[in-house]
Amino acid sequence: MRSLRPTLCWLLLAALSLTPTTSLKAASTDAGAGNWRMIVLTGPTQIAVAAPGSTTGLDYQAELNAIKSAQARITPEQRKAIDYWSRGGVLRWNEILIGLVARYNLQPPPNVDNSYPVPDANNPFAEPQFPFANPPYAARAYSYVTVAQYDALKAAWYYKYLYNRPAPWRVDSSIQSLMPASDLPAYPSEDAVLSGVTAEMLKLLFPAAVDEITLKAAEQRQAAMLAGRATSTDLAAGLALGQAVATAFVARAGADGMRTAGGSPAIWGAMAAGAAARGEIPWKSMDVPARPPMLPLFGSVRAWMMTPADIVRERPGPPPSTSSELMARDVAEVRRYVDTGTREELAIANFWADGPSTPTPPGHWNFIAQPYVRKAEMSEVRAARTFALLNMALHDAAVGCWETKYFYFNPRPSHMDPELKSIIGLPNFPSYTSGHSTFSGAAAEVLSYVFPSGAAEFQRQASEASISRLYGGIHYRTDLEVGLAHGKRIGGYSVTFARTDGAD
Amino acid sequence: MLMHSRFSRGLCTFASFVGLAAPLGAQTIDDGIMLSQKQVLTGNFYSYDTWDEYWEGALKRTNGNIGTITTEVNTITANYGVFDRFNVIGMVPYVWTRASQGVLHGIDGFQDLTLAAKWNALEKPMTSYGTLRTIFVVAAGIPMTDYNTELLPLSIGLGTARVSWRGTVHYQATPGWFLTGSTAYTMRSKVQLDRPYFYTNDEFVMSDRVDMPNIFDYAGSAGFMKSNGFMTSVTFSQMRTLGGGDIRRQDMPFVSNRMNAFRAGGMVMYPIPKLESLAVNFALAHTFDGRNVGEATTITTGLQYTFNRSFTR
Numbered sequence: 001m002r003s004l005r006p007t008l009c010w011l012l013l014a015a016l017s018l019t020p021t022t023s024l025k026a027a028s029t030d031a032g033a034g035n036w037r038m039i040v041l042t043g044p045t046q047i048a049v050a051a052p053g054s055t056t057g058l059d060y061q062a063e064l065n066a067i068k069s070a071q072a073r074i075t076p077e078q079r080k081a082i083d084y085w086s087r088g089g090v091l092r093w094n095e096i097l098i099g100l101v102a103r104y105n106l107q108p109p110p111n112v113d114n115s116y117p118v119p120d121a122n123n124p125f126a127e128p129q130f131p132f133a134n135p136p137y138a139a140r141a142y143s144y145v146t147v148a149q150y151d152a153l154k155a156a157w158y159y160k161y162l163y164n165r166p167a168p169w170r171v172d173s174s175i176q177s178l179m180p181a182s183d184l185p186a187y188p189s190e191d192a193v194l195s196g197v198t199a200e201m202l203k204l205l206f207p208a209a210v211d212e213i214t215l216k217a218a219e220q221r222q223a224a225m226l227a228g229r230a231t232s233t234d235l236a237a238g239l240a241l242g243q244a245v246a247t248a249f250v251a252r253a254g255a256d257g258m259r260t261a262g263g264s265p266a267i268w269g270a271m272a273a274g275a276a277a278r279g280e281i282p283w284k285s286m287d288v289p290a291r292p293p294m295l296p297l298f299g300s301v302r303a304w305m306m307t308p309a310d311i312v313r314e315r316p317g318p319p320p321s322t323s324s325e326l327m328a329r330d331v332a333e334v335r336r337y338v339d340t341g342t343r344e345e346l347a348i349a350n351f352w353a354d355g356p357s358t359p360t361p362p363g364h365w366n367f368i369a370q371p372y373v374r375k376a377e378m379s380e381v382r383a384a385r386t387f388a389l390l391n392m393a394l395h396d397a398a399v400g401c402w403e404t405k406y407f408y409f410n411p412r413p414s415h416m417d418p419e420l421k422s423i424i425g426l427p428n429f430p431s432y433t434s435g436h437s438t439f440s441g442a443a444a445e446v447l448s449y450v451f452p453s454g455a456a457e458f459q460r461q462a463s464e465a466s467i468s469r470l471y472g473g474i475h476y477r478t479d480l481e482v483g484l485a486h487g488k489r490i491g492g493y494s495v496t497f498a499r500t501d502g503a504d
Numbered sequence: 505m506l507m508h509s510r511f512s513r514g515l516c517t518f519a520s521f522v523g524l525a526a527p528l529g530a531q532t533i534d535d536g537i538m539l540s541q542k543q544v545l546t547g548n549f550y551s552y553d554t555w556d557e558y559w560e561g562a563l564k565r566t567n568g569n570i571g572t573i574t575t576e577v578n579t580i581t582a583n584y585g586v587f588d589r590f591n592v593i594g595m596v597p598y599v600w601t602r603a604s605q606g607v608l609h610g611i612d613g614f615q616d617l618t619l620a621a622k623w624n625a626l627e628k629p630m631t632s633y634g635t636l637r638t639i640f641v642v643a644a645g646i647p648m649t650d651y652n653t654e655l656l657p658l659s660i661g662l663g664t665a666r667v668s669w670r671g672t673v674h675y676q677a678t679p680g681w682f683l684t685g686s687t688a689y690t691m692r693s694k695v696q697l698d699r700p701y702f703y704t705n706d707e708f709v710m711s712d713r714v715d716m717p718n719i720f721d722y723a724g725s726a727g728f729m730k731s732n733g734f735m736t737s738v739t740f741s742q743m744r745t746l747g748g749g750d751i752r753r754q755d756m757p758f759v760s761n762r763m764n765a766f767r768a769g770g771m772v773m774y775p776i777p778k779l780e781s782l783a784v785n786f787a788l789a790h791t792f793d794g795r796n797v798g799e800a801t802t803i804t805t806g807l808q809y810t811f812n813r814s815f816t817r
Contacts, residue, residue, distance in 0.1 A: 099708030102701070109754040110568070127753070286607050288568030338609055343650055350654045350698030356755050357703040367701065367710070414607040421609035423655065425756070473609065 029184045030503075033381040034158025037501040039304065039388070040248055041151045044158030047244040049237055052165050052187045063231035064172045070226055071176055078226055079178075085223040086179045089194040090149060090383040091374060096216060097145055098359035098366055100206045104133035106356055107291070107428075114289035118262065124208040131206065135427075135435055136261070136298040136398040138360040141205045143304060143388075143395035144253055145198060150388035152197040152245035153190060153381040156238060160185040169228035178227035182379075188237035190380050191224035196242025197249075204250050256302040263296040268406075271296060275409040281322040281416070283409045283430040294429040299403025304392035305493035311396075311403050314489050316482045319410050319432035327416070330476035334413040335420045338473035345471040346423060352436060352468035355425040361436050361465065362394040365443035368461065372451045385503055390446050393494040397442035397487050398435070404486070405430040413473060422473035433483035434475045437466035441487020442494075449495045462487075532583055532593055534686040534723055536637055536674020538624050539585035542812050547581040549785065549806030555798030556604075558657070561750030562795060571605030573657050573798060577615075581808075589624035596648070599660035608658055614648040615661040634677040641670040641688075653695060656757035657798065663759065664716045665693040682737075684725045692716035695759045704758045705749025714760050717747030733775035733783055740768040751796050764795040769802075781810045 034044050041047070053059055085092060108117050108128035117128050124130035131137050165187035169177040184190070195217035202213045221239065224230040230238070275282035285291045303311060320326040337345065354361045369390055373383050410432035414420045427435070444462035448455035466484045469475035498504065532545075539545055556572040557564055579597040586592055595618040602610035620643035628636045646665045653663035670688035677683075695714040702709055721744065727737025748762035769789030776782045785806035791799050 095710070099703075102703040102708045103706075106752055107754050129753075288571075288605050346652055347698040350652070351700065353654070353699060357752065357758075358699070358701065359708075364700075420607075422607050423609045423652070426607045 028379065029182055030157065030379040030381050031161055033154055033379070033503070034161055036154050036381075036385070036503050037497075038151050038154060039147050039392075040252055041155065041245065044155045046248075047155060047241055049155075049159040049188055049241055052163055052233055052237065055165060055171050060171075060231065060233070063233060064168055064175060067168050067175055067225060067228060067231065068172075071178075071228065074226060078222070081219050081223045082178050082227050085191070085220050086227075087374065088378075088380060088383055089191055089220055090153075090380050090387065091370060092220075093145070093149070093194065093198045094366055094370060094387055097142065097202070098363040100202065100209055101133045101138045101141065101359045101363050102357055103209075104129060104131050104206060105138065105358060105360060107132060107134075110289050110291075116289075116291055121207065129208060133206075133360070134294055135354075135360040135362060135439070136295050136301075136402055139362040139391070139395045139398035139439070140256075140258060140301065142362050142366060143391040144205065144249055145201045146384065146387040146391045147304065148197050148201050148246055148249040149194060150381070150384040151249075152193050152242050153384045155245060156188050156190050156193040156241060157381050159188055159237075159241070160190075163187050165234070167229050168231050168234075175228040177229070179224075179229055184379075186230050186234045188241050189221070189224055189230035189234040190238065191230060192221050192235040192238025193242040193245075194380065195220040196239040197246045198242070200243050200246030201249060204253060252302075257297070257300050261295045261297045261301055262292075265292070268293050268296050271406055271409045279321070279323070280409075281411050283411045284415060285428055286412060286414055286426055287428055291428050293406070294427070295402060296406045296429075299399055299406055301399050303396040303399045305497055306396050306400070306490070310493070311400050314400055314486065315404050315407060316433060316486050319408055319476075319482075320478055322411060322416065326478070327476070330478055331413055331416045331420070333477060334470060334473055334475070335417055337471050338421060338423055341423070341471055348464055348468045349424050349472035352465045353424040353472065354436070355427075361439040362391065362398070362443075364465075365390060365394060365439065365447075368443075368458075369447055372447070372454060376451070382503065385498075385501075386450050389450065389494045389498050390443060392497075393442040393446045393491040394439055396493060397438045397490045400486060400490050401433060401435050401438035401483065402429075404433050405435075408432050410479075413476060420473060424472035424474065426474050431475060432479050433486055434466060434469050434479040435483070436469050436475075437462075437480045437483030438487035438490070440465040441484040441489075442491035443487075445488050445491025446494050446498075449498060532591070533618075533620050533622070533641055533643055534670060534672060534684075534688070535725070536639060536672050536676070536682065536684040536686075538589060538622070538637075538639075539583055539591050541585045541588050543585040544811040545581075545583040545808060546811075547579075547583075547785075547806055547808035549577075549579045549581065549804055551577045551579075551802055551804040553577070553800050553802040555791070555800040558798040559751075559794045559796055560753065560755075563753075564799070569606035570603040570608065570657065572603070574602050574604070576600045589627070591622040593620040593622060593643075594618065601658045601660060603658060608655065611652060611655065611658050611660050613651050613660055615651070616645045616647050618643060618645045620644070632678060634675060637672075637674045637676070639672040639674065641668075641672065643668045643670065643688075652698075653759050654698060656759065662692075662716070663695045667691050668719075680728050680730055682727055682729065685722070686724070687722040688720070690719040690721070692718060697759075702758065704760055705747075707749075714758075716760050717745050717762065720744045720746055733773065733780055735773040736771065738768070738770045739789075740766070742766050748796075757796060761796040763797050764793075765791050765797045766793040767791050771804075773808075783808050783810075 110116055119128050119130035119132050121130050164185045167186040169175040199213050199217035203210050221235050272282035354364050373386055410430050412431045440462035444458040447458045466480040553575040554572055557566050577597050577599050581595045583593045597615045599615045600612040620641055622641045624639050626638040644667050647663050651660050653659050668688045668690035672686040675683045697712045700712050723741035725737045725739035729735035743765050745762045748760045751757050767789050771787035773783050773785050787804040789802045
């Protein structure tokens, strides 16, 4: 057996070398990504990028000299920044993004008259801080940032391979390559594209963080230059492309229905009246003082992969009637878990709680995806695709789940049984179906497609995230089962897109 | 010499999120009184601690989602005189918490075992004026169970192991008046969370292990004791956490928050007539100022019994 091993290894290596396009794709530069299907842009040439000057020209030589002199007096701090961004811009921005969501994921405190202030996008530095990055807000934010990055990088890839300008360190051997080397053409710089598109999207979504976002984006560009990866013209073209792509996404975001998703007292009053007219106990806020429901019209926000008709068609059927035997059994089961749950169940409830000051469940799934992306050594454009597919599914799950929640306006367990207390925070929106379950079903579906070897683990995590809400005492079993299946169907829309986008 | 316990700081100060000060303030760890060799002092103490206002950072507020937080603690204590000048102390608290409003579940369970060694390092009789003592204490605390630390202020403790180094100066006047000053530095171990990340002190941390800032505290008391074991005193204490973030606006507290508290109160110990080895305790304390803690009022009652009392000096 032992003697066979080296032979097998050689055979495997030989097989690999014969099929480089499939087996080695993860570690490749994805030279064809310029032609992968766009999501918001009409195509890679929607935003023009002028041809770069020649690498033999005097101007370019001056740019190379600037890199050389910068490298000659590089500081320890700059080296730290280079190491930081070497992990990959897409991954780093994803980490920054989930941190921003955690920071802004705080409910506004009540006013003295027991009303609640509404965070104001036009006055983001005032109290309450803008935004309140709750799960739907976060899902949408993750999707806008990652989809914009993805479209921008596809456009960048198109021009990179159109112009084929090499990296500075390849042109001039006296320039060191201080980041992992690749054959990727340098113009326009992918780091600058990412810095431009991401900073613009983040400024829209987290306007009060503008200073640190701007600094981080500038650091990324400087690191690319110092690492011998991009000259000033590579960076300028990338920055302009990234910012121009962001403009298209900012326009979409301004008209996607988010602005009116908060609804009005008349609207949520009508929702409660509708549930009562159907003979059901309508949801009510269990916060003290009672808090307006979280984004009751988020179900009308534009999805990525689903039409409004798809959203309605995929909506699960009604929950058990609040007066039914099944509901009574469901309530009793929740009560049993919160009063006699085990330490293991508590750990699961806490692990997935993802309440205030966390990146929310959509952020948790980005957090789960990060090490997979890292380990696969994806090109920036493929890493961006992974997060875009994931976050489109998560956003669509938020839309579909919120549409369902407010369509049925179903009460929470602690509303049905006033003695029932939860061991994690109770979210301020209707019960049916579970957001965690819908998000997790959708995320596991997409990640299982992108990383088939992790499929079993993703499904296990989705089931655990789902059941954690029963352990925590804030959802009935029915909410979980129906939500998980709903999420899986929604995730399927992103997977269907992925199968035909030209990347696989 | 008589022995007593000084509960003005309350075993149950955790109700004000001050998990650490609780065991430190407990029976005889920070007073100036020693057991004689072979004496055993056992006690059972019950405290009832409530607050409805708390400091969210520096902002004092109430919160309709919790109403009034009530924390009850029952602590069994034992104190043994290994030598006249060297005592060991142990404490086991059981804690119950509940909120009067909102939907959060109360928690109960064994909190942290505290063990301490107390050394009367320097005893200086001052002829007709009394006695001056300098006492050093090393105390260690360790959670007895894997309790939930992620539902503050309803969690029963902070889930951190800790060691504190304490110095106490005690002046005992001949007629029975006494004056005590005590200060300690407490080092705390990292706390293991169930969740995989957390946000505190302006930072998002992708880890389930939380650095716990160390704590500095000092306390003082003045009182009077009689030879039959009766004792009364007034006390104050100040706890300062040396780092950690504030509770953010409308956020829940977090284990590593910068928890500060100034508390003051008084206590009485009354030996049962004809049964002087048995004494009842009563103490009252209030948090007058704080940061990231509740404005707690604590009532404590206790019974304590001394074995080998006849061997007292």
